[in-house]
Amino acid sequence: MKEVFLITGNKGKLLAAQRVFSKYNIQVKQIKKDYPEIQAKSSLEIARFTVLEAIKEFKVPVIREDHSLFIHALDGFPGPYTNYFDKTMPVKTLIKILSLFEDRSAHMELAAVLALPSGKIYDFVYQVPLKISKNIKGNERNWDKVLMLSSDTRTFSESEEDARLEVWTKNYEEIAKLLSTDKK
Numbered sequence: 001m002k003e004v005f006l007i008t009g010n011k012g013k014l015l016a017a018q019r020v021f022s023k024y025n026i027q028v029k030q031i032k033k034d035y036p037e038i039q040a041k042s043s044l045e046i047a048r049f050t051v052l053e054a055i056k057e058f059k060v061p062v063i064r065e066d067h068s069l070f071i072h073a074l075d076g077f078p079g080p081y082t083n084y085f086d087k088t089m090p091v092k093t094l095i096k097i098l099s100l101f102e103d104r105s106a107h108m109e110l111a112a113v114l115a116l117p118s119g120k121i122y123d124f125v126y127q128v129p130l131k132i133s134k135n136i137k138g139n140e141r142n143w144d145k146v147l148m149l150s151s152d153t154r155t156f157s158e159s160e161e162d163a164r165l166e167v168w169t170k171n172y173e174e175i176a177k178l179l180s181t182d183k184k
Contacts, residue, residue: 002179004114007031007054007064016165017063020172024180031058043068043080043111044125051115061179065112065171069147071132073101086143091136094143098132105150106130112171114178122178124171 006017006028018028035050043066050064069082074097078085098104107127114122129150136145138157145157149164156164 002026002061003029004061004063004175004179005029005031005054005058007033007035007050007062009034012161013065016169017172019165020169021176024176026176026179031062037083040080043109044113044123046080047111047113048121048123051113051121055115055117059117061117062115063112063172063175065110068109068111069106069130069143070109071098071106073098073103073105086141089142091142091145094132095134095136095146099134104132104134106132106147110168110171112175114175122175124174126170128167 002025004021004026006014008014008030009032014028014030021028031054033054035053038046038049040046040049047064047066050066051062054062054064066080067082068078068080069086070076070079107129109125109127112124114124116122130147131150133146133148133155137155138145140157145155148155149167152159152164
């Protein structure tokens with residue numbers, strides 16, 4: 001059985017990856033090490049930096065995925081700084097700022113990088129269209145109380161993660177396909 005190592009402390013990301021990779025007979029193991037999260041203009045740069053650090057140390061196939069939220073009315077803010085602002089800016093403050101705008105659209109950029117011991121690096125990036133509720137709904141995680149898929153009426157906080165799993169696992173699916181056809 002092939003193995004791939006995912007750099008994450010997020011239990012949800014690990015479970016999602018394991019579900020996808022198991023379909024391809026690839027075992028996912030976790031690297032639960034804190035690498036410095038660089039400040040960069042894109043999630044792809046952040047993920048790439050981390051896998052390049054990890055591959056030097058572990059010399060195994062390594063994946064790192066990073067997400068960024070781009071709020072269109074705010075010219076793409078917070079972008080790759082999403083995690084910081086989600087932790088430090090209360091959702092009520094975000095709602096107050098967005099009350100100045102009609103546009104409630106946003107998108108999440110999901111970027112993953114696969115590094116192989118052979119030196120090959122593969123990038124995977126896609127966007128998930130979102131909208132932002134005018135009302136706070138649900139009890140989980142700060143901004144998850146207002147973020148929702150553009151086609152949904154429930155916030156992330158109100159819905160089960162499994163209900164939208166296929167949306168968040170596209171990078172893992174592409175990586176699994178690549179690894180399952182790789183002969184080495």
